[in-house]
Amino acid sequence: MTAELRAEIEAHMALYPERRSAALPALQAAQRVHGWCSPEAIEEVADVMGVTPASLEAVATFYDMLETEPVGRHSVYVCTNISCSLCGADELYQAMRTAAEGDPDFNVRPFECLGACDIAPMASVDGVYVGPLSLGDVPALLDDVRTGRPVLPEKQLARRPCADLEDGS
């Protein structure tokens, strides 16, 4: 295991009264290095944390963002919960899946409510929220990821003003 990863996990452990609390941040850190929570990754984390690999595996299988199988390094979570699906998210997900098919770099997943129903239908692309998305946005979105550009800058949630503008500023 790399010294950086070990140091990161130890730093997380130091934040909590009980080191076990660092399980999620530690697994997330290991996933960033290994690409997924592989048996080797889990063993490394267990070794640093002083817990059993089995206890960490139990944790890893519980959470949607921890991958327990190898996946593409770019995650595209398409929200397909109620509000997004009312606005066409199921078609969006299918289109995204089809467009990314065969590209091993992508991990396109349908996801439960991502908490951005105001930009429905939307997706979280490597953690960046974009929406509202149309089917026509799919090629540009994937292209931005492939070339390492910011994803659909105009549609990023970070730029969106609050809807409640009455009396605003």
Next chain:
Amino acid sequence: MSAKLLLRDIDEPGLNTLSVYERRGGYASLRKALQMAPEDVLAELEASGLRGRGGAGFAMGKKVSFLPKGSMDKYLVCNADESEPGTFKDRELMQKSPHMLLEGLVIASYAAGATRSFIYIRGEYVLQADMLDAALGEAREAGYVGEQILGSEHSLSLVVHRGAGAYICGEETGLLDSLEGKRGNPRLKPPFPANQGLYQGPTLINNVETLSTVPTIIRMGGAEYAKLGTETSTGTKLVSISGHVRRPGNYEIELGIPSREIVYGLAGGPPQGREVKCWFPGGSSSPVLTAEDLDVPYDFDSLAKAGTMLGSGAIIVIDDSTPIVELALKVAKFYRHESCGKCTPCREGTNWTVEMLERIDSGEATPMDLDIMTSVCEHIIGNCLCVLGDAMAMPIGSMIAKFRPEFEAHIEAARAHNDLVLARPAAVHEGALLAQGAV
């Protein structure tokens, strides 16, 4: 209607930074609170009548008062695992005004005598967690968080803890287990977290919006805050509105205004030519209401009286273009996916509800199945460690009760369609063969 307390400066450029937040009067409430005795701060919170903004609507001041006195380690945990479908209010607060949450959290910790605190934020909120971490760094530097805050006797450690994607971690005891590094399975209650919570210690758990309201209460005074809203639902509330509306987003309303004003006045109602078919008043866990209920005042008690709940303040509007079975299936599938599997009624009940709804859609159900589904829902409610199962049973039950004719029509139509298909193959097959000149 225009009482803007939480969203007053929300789009002020740089509000996420300490300098702008302070320029807008930030951290003055913390200074004021630290001059007061903790009991007096608690008294202000109680006088405000503030009810929890996460979903349960429990009086915040009372919750604080449940913590035992004494010098043991006490914890304050901010529930920022906003995952209730339709809800995105805490996201906007954390992203744009993180210091308001930090200030409220420090004040609440002072009132509760808590010295260690955590913000458990859902892992998907990457931007918001980064904003919080940056704000926390500034707040520490300025002496608002840490040892002997602003020269007082009060000290507080604070860690921003990122989840990893699990709806159940928004349930307070599931959250505690998750924060302890385990699977997020809810715990048996009692003991309640106020007595035995995080690391078995007394723990106060509050939602982001609840804590973000605390600085305002200290600034205005609890009694003054209580004048806003209704007698039992005081103050303002952020409402996240989405689905079939023209202007989805977060709006701050004074509790008690007619729901119609939110759905039509603020959010613009459904698109041209469409009508409201039904709406969730408080996230997907709340029983649905119909267009006839749009004049119900939007507050805790009025919505409870109407047979539903204010929940997290997330209104999802569904217009008349959506089949009710499709909606029910979406809802049920979500809870099936998120059920932690610990309690049988929830694990099996959510699964069988999905199976039966799929049967309705595929033409394999009879109207009697609606009674079985209702019975399944009734047997989930109140029979599990937490309310996740109830959160599916209540809306599904309400849909069947309010749209039964549509469910029955769907069953009949799907069956009739199947009959046609069953009757057809021979003819179609023959036709196809004929066309190919095989016979």
